[in-house]
Amino acid sequence: MKKLLMVLMGMLLLAGCAKAPAKSEDTYDALVKKGEIVVGLDDTFVPMGFRNEKGEIVGLDVDLAKEIFKRIGLTPKFQAIDWSLKESELNAGNIDVIFNGYTITEERKEKVNFSQPYMDNTQIIITLASSSINTKADLAGKVVSVQKDSSAFDAVTADGDVVKNLKNGELVTFDSNLDLFLDLEAGRSDAIVLDEVLARYVLLSKNAADYKILSDNFGAESYGIGFRKGDTTLLKKVNEALQAMIEDGTFETIKKVYIND
CATH class of the missing domain: 3.40.190.10 (Periplasmic binding protein-like II)
Structure with a gap:
C-alpha cells in the first residue's frame, strides 16, 4: 500500500508539472x-x-x-x-x-x-493644499500612502531614510491608486505618492487648487x-x-x- 501511495503521489506530481507553463517557451x-x-x-x-x-x-x-x-x-x-x-x-x-x-x-x-x-513618468508626492508638507523631509512622522506592489511603493521603499521616519515606520498601501485620493481627502493620509501620468489625469476631474504637488519627487522612470x-x-x-x-x-x-x- 505504501508503494502504491508513493506511485500515485508521483503521478500527481508529474501531472501538475505537465500543466505548469514553461517560462522558456x-x-x-x-x-x-x-x-x-x-x-x-x-x-x-x-x-x-x-x-x-x-x-x-x-x-x-x-x-x-x-x-x-x-x-x-x-x-x-x-x-x-x-x-x-x-x-x-x-x-x-x-x-x-x-x-x-x-x-x-x-x-x-x-x-x-x-x-x-x-x-x-515620475513618482510624485501630493498633499492637500493646506498641508504644511513642502519637502520629503517634512514627511517625517506623517502618514504616506501608495498603491500596493506598485512602482511608487518600490521608489519610496528604496529611500530607506524616508520610510523609517514615517508614522509607524511604514507606508500605508491600497489596492487602487484612486483609493489614495479618497484617503487623502478624508484626512487619513497626509501625503500620497503615485505616477504623475495618472495623478494629473485624475486632477483634471477635481478642483486642482485643493491639492499641492511637491517639487520633490521619488524619481523618474x-x-x-x-x-x-x-x-x-x-x-x-x-x-x-x-x-x-x-x-x-x-x-x-x-x-x-x-x-x-
Whole structure:
C-alpha cells in the first residue's frame, strides 16, 4: 500500500508539472494560430487603462495595444488583474503580456522581459493644499500612502531614510491608486505618492487648487510592456510595431487623446 501511495503521489506530481507553463517557451506560433492575445491590466489606472461610464475598458495603453496587435495580426483580449499579482499571472499563462503603465525596474527585469521604453513618468508626492508638507523631509512622522506592489511603493521603499521616519515606520498601501485620493481627502493620509501620468489625469476631474504637488519627487522612470522570458519572438514583433508607430506619428496621435504635454 505504501508503494502504491508513493506511485500515485508521483503521478500527481508529474501531472501538475505537465500543466505548469514553461517560462522558456516561445508562444508566438500558438498565439498566431489562436489569433488572440490576452493583455493583463489594472482597470483603474487612468488614463492608461480604465473603465468608462459604460463599463468598457479604454485608455491610452488600450488604444496602443489595439494598434500594435492589429499590425501584428492578433486580436487583443483585455483582462483586468490584481496588479500585485501581475508577474505571477503572466508566468502562469493566465495573460500573455502586461501592458498598463508598467514601470521598468531592475527587480522586475528578473521576472519578465521588457519592450523598449515608450513613455516617461515620475513618482510624485501630493498633499492637500493646506498641508504644511513642502519637502520629503517634512514627511517625517506623517502618514504616506501608495498603491500596493506598485512602482511608487518600490521608489519610496528604496529611500530607506524616508520610510523609517514615517508614522509607524511604514507606508500605508491600497489596492487602487484612486483609493489614495479618497484617503487623502478624508484626512487619513497626509501625503500620497503615485505616477504623475495618472495623478494629473485624475486632477483634471477635481478642483486642482485643493491639492499641492511637491517639487520633490521619488524619481523618474519609464513605462514598458512586460513579456514572459521565453516570448522572444513576440517581444521582437511588438518592438517593431511600436517603433513603426513612433516613426509614422501614430503613437503621438493616440497619446494626445489622453495626455497633453
